[in-house]
Amino acid sequence: MHVLSKQSLSFLFFLVSSLLLSATAFHANHGTIYRGRHIAISPLSMETQTSSMTNTGVSTNIAEPPSPPTKKIESLTSLDAFCSYIDNAPQDTLVAVKFYGKSCPLCKRVALKYKKMARYYSTAPIQFAEIEKTAHPQLFDTLEITTFPYLQLYRNGQCIASHGTESESMFERIVHKTIQNFLLMQPEHWKSFLTSFAEPIGKATQNYETMRQIRDEEANSRSPA
Secondary structure, three states, rough: OOOOOHHHHHHHHHHHHHHHHHHHHHHOOEEEEEOOOOOEEOOOOHHHOOOOOOOOOOOOOOOOOOOOOOOEEEEEHHHHHHHHHHHOOOOOOOEEEEEEEEHHHHHHHHHHHHHHHHOOOOOOOOOOOOOEEOOOHHHHHHHOOOOOOOEEEEEEEEEEEEEEEOOOOHHHHHHHHHHHHHHHHHHHHHHHHHHHOOOHHHHHHHHHHHHHHHHHHHHHOOOOO
C-alpha cells in the first residue's frame, strides 16, 4: 500500500498558498472574504452601510446583527463516526479534522485556537471535528499520524491537505491561511489543484479508503451470523 510521507504532506500544504495566490488576490480585491458573520463584504465600507442619512434627513442607522453561535466542533469517538462525518458532509463542503492526544500539552493550548477558528468561519462552508487517539489507535497508525496536534482537510471524501504543527502560532497561521485559500477557490481552480497534486492527494485518500474498509469489516464482525 502506498502511503503519503510527512514531507509530501507538508509540501502539499504549503504549496496551496502559492498555487492560489492570484485567485486569492482577485477575490480579496472584490471583497469576498470569510470572516465571522460577514461572508461577502462589498466595496462600500461597513461604516457607510450601517450609518447613513436619507434624503429627508432621517437617520437610518442599522444595528449590527447579533453574532452567530460558534460553529460546533464535532467530537468523533469512533472509527465509524470519523468516516460517517467525512462521507456525509454536504457536496463541496470542507471538513477539518483535528487529531490530538489527551496528554499532549500543545494540544490543550491549540484547542482554544481551534475553537476561535470555528467561530471565525461560522458562516463558511466548512465543518470542524476532532478525534482523540484512544478513540481508535489504528486510525492514527493507518493515517501515519505520529505527532500531535495534527490536522487534515477533506473535501468530497478526498484528503486534500494534512499538516502537523510545532507551535500555536504555526497552527493558527498555516491552517487558517490554507482554509481561507480553499474557501476562495472556484470550480476551475479546484480542477487545476486536484490535477496538479493528484499523486499526493491520491495517496492520502487511499489511506482514508483503507480506514473505510476497516470500519466495514468491524461492522460485519459485530453483525449476528
